[in-house]
Amino acid sequence: MGSERVEMGKRPQQDTRNAGHTRIAPSNAHMLDSVNTHTLGWLNAPPNACCFCWCCCCSCSCLTARPSKDERIPERICEKQTEAEVEELRGPTLEDVRLWSQSFEQLIKSPHGRANFRQFLKTEFSEENLLFWLACEELKKETNRTVVEQTVKQIYEDYVSILSPREVSLDSRVRDVINKNMLEPTSHTFDDAQHQIYTLMQRDSYPRFINSNVYADLMKSLEEPQTPNES
Template sequence: MRENPAELISFQNMAFTDCMKPTDLSAERKGLMRKNWRNRIGFLLKSNSSHSILHLKRNRSYRPTADDVSQWAQSLDTLLSHKYGKAAFCIFLKSEFCEENIEFWTACEDYQTQTSHKELVSKANSIYEQFIKNEAPKEINLDFHTKNTITQCLHDPTTTSFLAAQRKVYSLMENNSYPRFIHSDLYRELCEVARGESKLIKS
């Protein structure tokens, strides 16, 4: 889920306090975004060929069930703990031009699993270069104190070096992006797909 569509290039060097709101975009751009996520969600949830709904039910490991999708509305933590839920949320964030938040959060989750100090140093610097430093390719919005604390510990990082920043980004997603996702057309479409009511699995 780390592709970089051409339409996002002009946004790569910007840090957002929150995602761009749909009302900030032209009708043409919104139409393009909807087509984009519909194609991606169709690829994510649809069988490799146009088999029947019965075939899809026999391959339940390939896509989430209606119960799975329903549970995603319980909390952001529940959503992110599910493989397809996280993938769908990534698609939604891309449509709002703020996928750097989930990518940073995911990078921090991976970072915390490292046991080698050499790997910690390498990954800490990689995360810093990609998300933290000024004008980073996918710079996230952090206050000066949090950013400065990370910078100072790069020479001797620990598994908690990015914890404060990760919590801030998680809170931002939880309070802003996540509620919009749950009330979005994309989530509604996901529910219909899971129940076998969407054209995405009937075509």
């Protein structure tokens, strides 16, 4: 018994750092290291990695950043906008341009007509007339009271105020109407003023545009070349 106690006393203390771990034979240690490496890589893999990307290598295609569904929606919207812009850039047809000469209404209701008319008005330094008319048209479409009040104020400052460099030409009667309407702004605050500017453009600027070189050159550029007569 005494010898057994001595042997037990000589027994080396168990390393507490390895407590709870199973001892692995050296020949199998490298296999365990490989499994642990792959397992840890799988646990730490980013959420967009596939289940086979245990190593999380940068060459794996599943780790490539992909836009989310929400991020792809604006791209589709941009594509539609681009298509619309391309359509707009195609320009008016010869028939469109001919219609403009029939009436001012035909001209101003056409996006291409307004664009060409605006360029002409710039040469006469009266572009503000068309811009004011267009602003009033947009105001009529607005239904939100807060937005209406803000827009009315902005239009007044841009085109009605005598301090504005883009002030349109309005008579005293129409200005009195506007001042009264400004007390309770609505989407029709500038109806009288818009009608007066429309009439001014129709009687003054429109005839000059139709008789201008700008219009004549546009017509000429759209006319189909004449086929030479066969001899």
